[in-house]
Amino acid sequence: MSKSNEQVLDAVVVGTGMAGLYMIKRLNDQGLKIQAIEAGSGVGGAWYWNRYPGCRADLPIIEYSYSFSKELQQEWDWTEVMAGQPEIESYLNYTADKFDLRKDIKFNTKVTDAVYDEAANLWTVKTDQGDTFTCTYCIMATGCLNEPNYPGFKNADAFTGDVYHTAQWPKDGVDLTGKRVAVIGCGSSGVQSIPVMAKQAKELIAFQRSPVYTFPAKNAPMNPKFLAQAKVDYDSIREQQRNNEMGICNYRGPKKPKDPNVAPKPRPSKKIMDLTPEQRKQEIKDFGINVLTLYADTYFNAEANEIASQLYCEYLQEFLGDDQKADALSPKNYPLHCKRPVIDTEYYGAFTQDNVSIVDLRATPVEEVTATGIRTSDKHYEFDVLVYATGFDAMTGTIKKLNIRGRDNMQLSEQWENGPRMYMGLQSAGFPNFFTTTGPGSPSVVSNVLHSIEQHVEWIDNCIAYLRENNIKTIEPELAAQDAWVEHVNEAAKGSMMTAPTCNSWYLGSNIDGKPQGFMPYLAGTKTYREECEEVVAKGYEGFSLAS
Numbered sequence: 001m002s003k004s005n006e007q008v009l010d011a012v013v014v015g016t017g018m019a020g021l022y023m024i025k026r027l028n029d030q031g032l033k034i035q036a037i038e039a040g041s042g043v044g045g046a047w048y049w050n051r052y053p054g055c056r057a058d059l060p061i062i063e064y065s066y067s068f069s070k071e072l073q074q075e076w077d078w079t080e081v082m083a084g085q086p087e088i089e090s091y092l093n094y095t096a097d098k099f100d101l102r103k104d105i106k107f108n109t110k111v112t113d114a115v116y117d118e119a120a121n122l123w124t125v126k127t128d129q130g131d132t133f134t135c136t137y138c139i140m141a142t143g144c145l146n147e148p149n150y151p152g153f154k155n156a157d158a159f160t161g162d163v164y165h166t167a168q169w170p171k172d173g174v175d176l177t178g179k180r181v182a183v184i185g186c187g188s189s190g191v192q193s194i195p196v197m198a199k200q201a202k203e204l205i206a207f208q209r210s211p212v213y214t215f216p217a218k219n220a221p222m223n224p225k226f227l228a229q230a231k232v233d234y235d236s237i238r239e240q241q242r243n244n245e246m247g248i249c250n251y252r253g254p255k256k257p258k259d260p261n262v263a264p265k266p267r268p269s270k271k272i273m274d275l276t277p278e279q280r281k282q283e284i285k286d287f288g289i290n291v292l293t294l295y296a297d298t299y300f301n302a303e304a305n306e307i308a309s310q311l312y313c314e315y316l317q318e319f320l321g322d323d324q325k326a327d328a329l330s331p332k333n334y335p336l337h338c339k340r341p342v343i344d345t346e347y348y349g350a351f352t353q354d355n356v357s358i359v360d361l362r363a364t365p366v367e368e369v370t371a372t373g374i375r376t377s378d379k380h381y382e383f384d385v386l387v388y389a390t391g392f393d394a395m396t397g398t399i400k401k402l403n404i405r406g407r408d409n410m411q412l413s414e415q416w417e418n419g420p421r422m423y424m425g426l427q428s429a430g431f432p433n434f435f436t437t438t439g440p441g442s443p444s445v446v447s448n449v450l451h452s453i454e455q456h457v458e459w460i461d462n463c464i465a466y467l468r469e470n471n472i473k474t475i476e477p478e479l480a481a482q483d484a485w486v487e488h489v490n491e492a493a494k495g496s497m498m499t500a501p502t503c504n505s506w507y508l509g510s511n512i513d514g515k516p517q518g519f520m521p522y523l524a525g526t527k528t529y530r531e532e533c534e535e536v537v538a539k540g541y542e543g544f545s546l547a548s
């Protein structure tokens with residue numbers, strides 16, 4: 001359903017993933033006239049598009065779920081600890097129905113333009129379906145990982161078999177039975193999909209440029225007792241999440257009474273540097289390889305990180321018992337924690353199957369795509385299906401593709417030519433009443449994203465309510481405040497393994513040829529960030545320019 005094109009709306013919301021849905025709900029609660037626009041045929045955003053085999057949450061779902069509605073928390077029964085894409089998509093559909101959000105959404109429609117008319121103080125939003133919507137507030141809830149990355153291989157279109165991208169997987173699924181499948185990319189999407197596809201395919205070849213550090217997800221069916229207790233504990237879970245810098249509380253469920261006859265299990269050390277080589281190995285034995293994610297010193301201390309990285313590669317060698325595969329899969333050239341953590345289910349196990357092989361593109365780069373496969377510098381590989389698991393033009397890709405024009409016709413993509421410039425990841429100078437949820441310069445992807453989404457949606461909603469109550473026509477950042485914030489974001493990332501000289505990642509933009517390099521998320525943490533956002537508001541929207 002769509003609103004009349006002549007009607008002046010209060011707000012347009014672009015995208016109906018987790019952020020867009022909650023934004024619609026909040027704006028509805030304020031009684032605003034709104035229109036949401038969604039490119040897909042259904043709600044869910046990332047959880048609508050990324051329906052590749054094996055796609056699931058990389059955080060326990062109890063924590064990666066909406067906190068805004070106590071009713072919703074009580075009504076929804078999760079069936080797995082790390083829920084899969086179908087269940088999360090169902091949950092988001094349930095949310096849309098429960099809060100009657102669909103009436104505000106126009107599906108199968110892509111926004112093409114958003115242009116600000118200074119005289120009228122209105123945004124004109126156009127779509128590829130010929131709609132024109134006029135509104136006071138324009139809110140981009142387009143997410144951080146939305147624009148699929150297709151590597152520009154030579155003769156990329158030459159392949160005559162089936163071609164898929166994990167982020168644009170067909171709704172009806174793909175039958176890979178008996179097929180020879182090539183997967184390019186071994187990030188989270190490749191790591192999650194390879195083991196599942198390898199079970200079906202006759203043969204699977206993983207073309208890998210950078211090996212990952214990946215840790216077992218430990219997914220399991222949801223224990224009904226655990227879920228029941230979580231429902232009792234939700235208030236406390238959410239409070240603990242708010243007090244954690246990642247928006248995570250590591251909820252453990254019902255606490256078992258301690259048996260006085262059983263010695264408590266030791267806790268892993270806080271620092272890997274405090275351990276002898278023997279103790280490090282013992283901790284891996286005691287706590288599993290995931291213990292390497294727990295040592296605080298590995299995040300900022302290069303020596304500690306190097307030790308952890310070596311231990312990881314040794315573990316892999318032992319697990320695989322195959323020198324060629326272990327060597328190819330070992331992430332030796334960049335630090336642990338440089339990229340977003342990857343969580344897997346039987347990833348390395350897949351490489352012990354006879355039908356799965358790995359091509360190390362660092363040693364033998366892709367030369368071209370051919371009608372029947374891929375030619376590397378070493379040989380020609382033939383297959384029937386080509387799967388790109390090559391990630392996204394993250395954080396800026398979607399927004400930069402649109403024709404977004406603010407004051408004096410200035411174009412957002414030009415303002416961001418050398419990297420995104422935002423104040424608090426919420427707004428860009430020169431673009432009044434134009435908001436972005438989880439934009440560059442906010443913790444977003446370096447946190448429990450849904451936790452960050454809720455905080456942003458609430459901030460934007462409260463801000464709009466404030467503007468309306470106080471007859472304030474526009475809000476936008478002051479240029480000096482924006483420049484200072486960008487500097488502050490850069491400072492926060494200094495010394496982290498995420499910005500180490502040998503680190504390449506989509507956080508830095510280095511996965512996309514020609515993209516400006518710079519660490520885009522804000523690394524100070526969600527608690528710190530929320531307090532900074534609250535302080536800005538308490539000081540009368542400090543750093544923003546408000547005009548009546």
Ligand code: N01
Pocket residue numbers: 055056057058059145151152184185186187188189190192207208209210340343361389390391392445504506510511
């Ligand atoms: O993308 P990625 P993703 N030639 O960019 C390779 C979220 N997510 O879709 O590392 C050859 O991480 C690239 O190699 P390199 C999560 O936040 C979450 O996997 O650039 N290879 C890499 O191996 C995640 O961080 C879940 O050297 C090329 C891979 O493709 C984010 O999405 C699940 C190449 C891309 O990895 C992105 O993950 C899935 C080229 N030209 C995704 N270009 C959950 O678990 C790229 N690659 C919730």
